[in-house]
Amino acid sequence: MSSVNLTDLIAALDPDGRGGRRHADDLAAAIGAQNPGIEASALPEVVHDTIRRGEREGLWSASRTTTVRRGRTVLPKAITLLGATRPADKLLPVGVPLRSELAGWAATLRLSATQRQLLLAVNDWLRRTDGGKVPVVSVAERAYELLLDEKAFDANPPRGGSTLWAPDRLTFDLLRCERLPTPLVWEPVTSEIGQSSAVVCVENHATFRTLLRVLRARPVPPWAAVAWVQGRNTAPLESLAALPFPVTRLDYLGDLDAAGLQIATTACATAERAGIPAGPAERLWAMLVIQPPRPARPTSEAKARELVAWLPASVRDQARALLVTGQAIPQEALRFDVLSDVPLAH
Secondary structure: OOOOOHHHHHHHHOOOOOOEEEEHHHHHHHHHHHOOOOOHHHHHHHHHHHHHHHHHOOOEEEOOOOEEEEOOEEEEOEEEEOOOOOOOOOOEOOOOOOOHHHHHHHOOOOEOHHHHHHHHHHHHHHHHOOOOOOOOEEHHHHHHHHHOOOOOOOOOOOOOHHHHEOOOOEOOOOOOEEOOOOOOEEEEOOOOOOOOEEEEEEOOHHHHHHHHHHHHOOOOOOOOEEEEOEOOEOHHHHHHHHOOOOEEEEEEEOOEOHHHHHHHHHHHHHHHHOOOOEEEOHHHHHHHOOOOOEEOOOOOHHHHHHHHOOOOHHHHHHHHHHHHOOEEEOHHHOOHHHHOOOOOOO
């Protein structure tokens, strides 16, 4: 994977140092222009990794609730560049009387113009609402009310950074708002739901429909429902606990390639944070690994071993060999006719 020079990239995206939002496609164009050796098919993955690296280094924040799909990769729809601190943007105290909810910790802080804007907006909102005596709303709605920017609270920490956002400072509880999980796309396998059961989750729409078709033809299907996450957007799995029946386990099937295995581990980690045990759909992976492969970018031996450690032990060696020799098998290889007459239970 190519390593993008973040300094040069920001100079191209924000030559005046003003900050602001840039679409993922603008980021991709700038990366491609500066790194002509990157193949077009690999560019979306490079963009994804670059966005994450820039966030870790505090250079920008990425949208959390809106995404775009480029090839097989799901990207944040936009990033918000922080911009350079200019002489006119000196760190100064807020300089006005603050509500009691803020005064104890914020009165003497030296803040940037952006931070002062947020703090003053919160101060005014607390005054108008008598300390937040209003119904709870989504973070996007509160962000727009306060700052006329519905994306302002998408990053973690939200706009204003850790200087303002901490358990004893600004919180979503104080602002009477909450992050709402992205809805999970799922369909029941049987006409009656209610009893606790496992759910199988896939990454691609064709496999989602095929599994529903296969499972609905079975008298005793091993899963009560089929769920679908779109590429790297695994956040909807946070909603598993809210399904109208108790989910006992999430069994996951992804693509057998480096990106697919990374998504699979993230998906299962997301489910487990929601209190749902999760792991590979063992029988489906055992069938996938023996399907015809296609060419792919080779994976190093060390990385391949790391990725396949998540898989059932019975398929790890085959999967590792595929990755190292530059082969991949998408989940669409498990066609309806491949799945229709075989047992799928563990």
